[in-house]
Amino acid sequence: MTRMFGEPMIRREDPRLLRGEGRYLDDLGSNALAAAFVRSPHAHARVLDIDVSDALDVDGLVAIYAYDDLLGRVAEALPLLIPHPSITHPKTPYCLANGEVNHVGEAIVMVVATDRYVAEDVCDRIRVDYEPLPAVVGVAAARAAAQLVHDDVPGNLAAHLVQEVGDAPAAIAAAPHVLELDLDVERSASMPMEGRGVYARWDSDDRSLRVYTSTQTSTSVRMALAAKLDVPVDRVEVIAPDVGGGFGVKIVHPWPEEVLVPWAAMALGREVKWTEDRREHFVSSAHERGQLHHVRVGFDDDGCLLGLDVTFWHDNGAYLPYGAVVPIITSTQLLGPYKPGAYRVEYSSLYTNTVIVTPYRGAGRPQGCFVMERTIDAIADRLSLDRAVVRERNFIQPSDMPYDHQLQFQDGRPLIYDSGDYPAMLEKLRKLVDWDDFAAYREAAVAEGRRVGIGLACYVEGTGVGPYEGAHVRVETNGTVVVSTGLTTQGQGHQTAFAQIAADELGVPVADVVVTTGDTRRFAYAVGTFASRAAVMSGNAIALAARGVRDKALRIAAEALEVDERDLEIVEGVVQVKGSPDARIPLATVAVLSNPLRYAFDEQAKQATQFARSADIDRPPVAEDDEPGLEFTDYYSPSRSTFANGMHAAIVETDPDTAEITVLRYCVVHDCGTLVNPMIVEGQIHGGVAQGVGGALLERMVYDENGQLLNASFMDFLMPYATEVPVVETDHMETPSPLNPLGIKGAGEAGVIPGMAVLAAAIEDAEGFRITRMPISPSELFGLRERFAAGEIPAVGGADESSAVGQVPRPRSAR
């Protein structure tokens, strides 16, 4: 039987989605009432009065709710989901503004009406009186704290943390070479093609609530709603239907709308649905990436790090419902594959009057990678060394694994790398991109009047964070294998990859396996799909549960066939004696036998009834330590995270006149441990790279000084189309994780992490001056050229093998 694990199997969810038979949130509840929201046009204001009198005569209006109408715990502030000790002043939003708004887009009034058109008509007729307050926009204003976002949060400081290993300031002071860099990243956002949405049904007879929500965690939404709405947990069902992308933003919960829509459904005794529109997504969901960093690094003549001291400021927006995960991750993951010498990192997470900040694919790692890789490039430049060589000299070696950084990671566990071979990976990447031959390539390009550059960037990604995931596997009496796991799916192909795992473990054809995710009716204990954790966590849980089913199947079959169970194997869904496959019993029949019956409701069931088989009449039909049914539930809970890693290289061309930036080649070498389905993994990398390229060259949230988001549409916020994304050349390495039975490390975020770092390096190499701020547009590059020509910024580069000859003639720098 072919092993399915590792096969690039075509996805089983595709035919349904390709026929237009997907069931995304807004495809459900065609008879539900529609909700719409009045949202603040001000970044910071007091709400003085809400006048609904003009709205009341709109045909189809059902209800209008403001903060004062909310009851019980719905009127309380939303929870702080991850209460990390670094958070000194937690502030979370109310479901509807409680007297004050803190960002444009904050919800003030909810309207429920017969359809969305009518609901928006009503919103337009509701008048809100505001007393505008000064807005705090950007890290500089937040740090200056001339104005406060929240009156009772001094210095706008939400969270502050220092982690230290050794004495970095002393190590830097004693180092032969010291560099300082300021490195900035602007805001972007997850921006899934489907926004958020919630649809709720209250059954007043059954006193039960069913909620569909476009989420990355249905189980946690269920717990949160039960608590907020004061409904027993076992009366609440939450289902993630088909989800049109998440990329982080949909792990946040419960959103104000996620509480209010079910609450209104209960209050009105009617189905209610809210589907977010694109502008709402821009101004009322979440952003990420905005951080300013200051680096001090000390190193020796070989470029080896002696001490690294990084201070950074994180713009967390108006509230902190998801906690400080992004800066925590930056502060630990920026170390990448390197030994930093002594290390000190300090972050300050600051409130501003802008949309909240929560993890977006990569979750602080792209910024960390940008900071570290820019630093390594600067060291190479200072010492006139090849950039690849400096990296190699600082690598953690395979013989150092497991490598303990002596820091605390985002899950509260020690930051210990489990495995990886960084020198081998760099070698692979150098070959893939022809690093050593780039000088000749550049020379040829320069001869044609073209300007090209090459860069590389390395990262290590903590993946598969706990606490756990679980799975339930059951063999039905028709042979179908039903697999359920609690985490959700938003495009990762879980119905295929998880079926591959279950099929192998159980010895059944993959076509016999059906997978359900994200439905609390089927599996109630789970965490969610984020942090590249689904394949690691649920993949292993499914393997363990399937092994439990297999053990039970062999035991029952051994009894039925009167053989030793150690002589049995399962092949293509049939239990048979090894070497004499005539002695066999289909798994479907084992499933029938696993459930002793009194009633023969069909032909098959007869086999399990009391008179159908001889039994030991002194033993109970179900043994004391057994239970009926061919099924098993198991959980996977790791002691700490796995660590995937990768290296990217890019070749760019910059137009000498227009400063247009074109990515000519983009190469990826990637190690996510064992691959369940290489086709799906590669797809994840392609998508991640596209977001990395977008983040480096296009995507930024543009706020004015009053806190207005100036580009809150797809016309103005630029995401890459097919014409902006390079062809990705990929090579894999497989260093299995020793931490879990399947050796998986996780792949979801990998592609995006080094995007900014590698493109900054390549542009810097093409231009000959330092790139310190991302994203970079052609007009910004043009501006930098002018400053460079004026001697305002120093020259860099010219030290690599790759750039030893044929440099573009450049103006003399002021250094």
Added chain:
Amino acid sequence: MSEELHDVSVVVNGLPRTARVPARRLLSDFLRHDVGLTGTHVGCEHGVCGACTVLVDSRPVRSCLLFAVGVDGAAITTIEGCTLPDGELGAVQQAFMECHGLQCGFCTPGFVTTITAFLDEQPDPSAEEAREAIAGNLCRCTGYQNIVAAVLRAAQIQREITGQAVAER
């Protein structure tokens, strides 16, 4: 305040469909909520993402930018109508599956309709033409590489189907 309603009669995927809707009813909402064909997705409602693309009289249009009353009498093809007459996946759909051209699947209907119209005009595109053809649709999952491959594969499948049809004649 109540809205004036208008009869809209169209042929969707070969079947006549009629509904009474307000003048401001978007074609996307008409198809999704009045006709009940929810395969057409709405990603931005301002004509940029292309998820809502349908074929109106064989031409790809953004259904979020049209009023339903404006297409009265038209023949419309949605993603649900991109299958073969026998209900099997059409060439573009089949190619998307083979090439892993979709992940979350939300933008996919707009790509499939767009590519269907493109291949009608250019049955044998180069890789560059294939990339250009999909450059008006946003996808946040795939990085487009496999969608470009799917365009080329769809063209190949379609040529095979046409070749078979010719051979059978």
